[in-house]
Amino acid sequence: xxxxxxxxxxxxxxxxxxxxxxxxxxxxxxxxxxxxxxxxxxxxxxxxxxxxxxxxxxxxxxxxxxxxxxxxxxxxxxxxxxxxxxxxxxxxxxxxxxxxxx
Amino acid sequence: xxxxxxxxxxxxxxxxxxxxxxxxxxxxxxxxxxxxxxxxxxxxxxxxxxxxxxxxxxxxxxxxxxxxxxxxxxxxxxxxxxxxxxxxxxxxxxxxxxxxxx
DNA sequence: TCGTTTCATCGTAAAACTACGATAAACGAT
DNA sequence: ATCGTTTATCGTAGTTTTACGATGAAACGA
Numbered sequence: 638x639x640x641x642x643x644x645x646x647x648x649x650x651x652x653x654x655x656x657x658x659x660x661x662x663x664x665x666x667x668x669x670x671x672x673x674x675x676x677x678x679x680x681x682x683x684x685x686x687x688x689x690x691x692x693x694x695x696x697x698x699x700x701x702x703x704x705x706x707x708x709x710x711x712x713x714x715x716x717x718x719x720x721x722x723x724x725x726x727x728x729x730x731x732x733x734x735x736x737x738x739x
Numbered sequence: 740x741x742x743x744x745x746x747x748x749x750x751x752x753x754x755x756x757x758x759x760x761x762x763x764x765x766x767x768x769x770x771x772x773x774x775x776x777x778x779x780x781x782x783x784x785x786x787x788x789x790x791x792x793x794x795x796x797x798x799x800x801x802x803x804x805x806x807x808x809x810x811x812x813x814x815x816x817x818x819x820x821x822x823x824x825x826x827x828x829x830x831x832x833x834x835x836x837x838x839x840x841x
Numbered sequence: 842t843c844g845t846t847t848c849a850t851c852g853t854a855a856a857a858c859t860a861c862g863a864t865a866a867a868c869g870a871t
Numbered sequence: 872a873t874c875g876t877t878t879a880t881c882g883t884a885g886t887t888t889t890a891c892g893a894t895g896a897a898a899c900g901a
Binding site for chain 2: 858859860861862863867868869
């Protein structure tokens with residue numbers, strides 16, 4: 638019992654932190670997050686104009702950020718508006734902060 | 740000129756932050772860093788006893804952490820003693836902190 | 842209904858990552 | 872010199888990532 642009770646919490650925290658970190662592990666994705674955070678939100682097209690990569694590539698990065706839970710997309714008819722997922726953003730910030738303060 | 744002066748700084752910061760984040764993007768590497776940080780330092784063998792992975796796998800993760808600049812190894816004859824690279828650790832902490840506070 | 846716009850997804854190719862066993866290198870001790 | 876210990880590296884296989892062009896889907900306006 639003790640064995641099962643000791644690990645899971647930090648195990649899960651590590652898994653979650655690793656997921657966030659992995660999502661942050663590419664310069665283009667960092668840039669996307671910075672752009673989304675500086676202006677409230679962004680359409681995909683706005684990002685394509687600023688970031689030097691193909692539209693499909695940016696869409697792929699957006700999907701990874703979405704899968705990691707760091708952003709969320711809201712359909713706004715012909716377009717899709719992306720925003721930071723504030724709840725998970727805060728969670729990620731906390732996990733990183735705790736990690737570096739150990 | 741303006742074009743060249745505007746980007747490079749944050750470009751480089753993003754590259755560096757992405758490198759750190761990528762290194763943190765695996766649960767085993769997080770665990771290694773936590774172990775190195777909790778006790779001052781560690782020999783590879785100590786890690787192998789605690790982490791459920793082959794010795795070669797752990798050595799590979801150690802190399803990636805070293806390449807990212809987060810740890811450093813000191814040869815201590817038959818063994819190698821690994822420690823956190825405190826300077827880069829601090830740098831990473833700052834980069835993450837700034838990133839999340841934007 | 843027919844384009845147009847916007848974005849995601851598919852298909853593909855190259856590169857990188859992950860994990861392992863086997864092997865090699867370095868060194869102390871016998 | 873040879874052996875045992877410790878660790879890195881090699882070779883390998885399977886998976887994942889990255890990037891792109893091409894294609895598809897959804898929604899709107901003409």
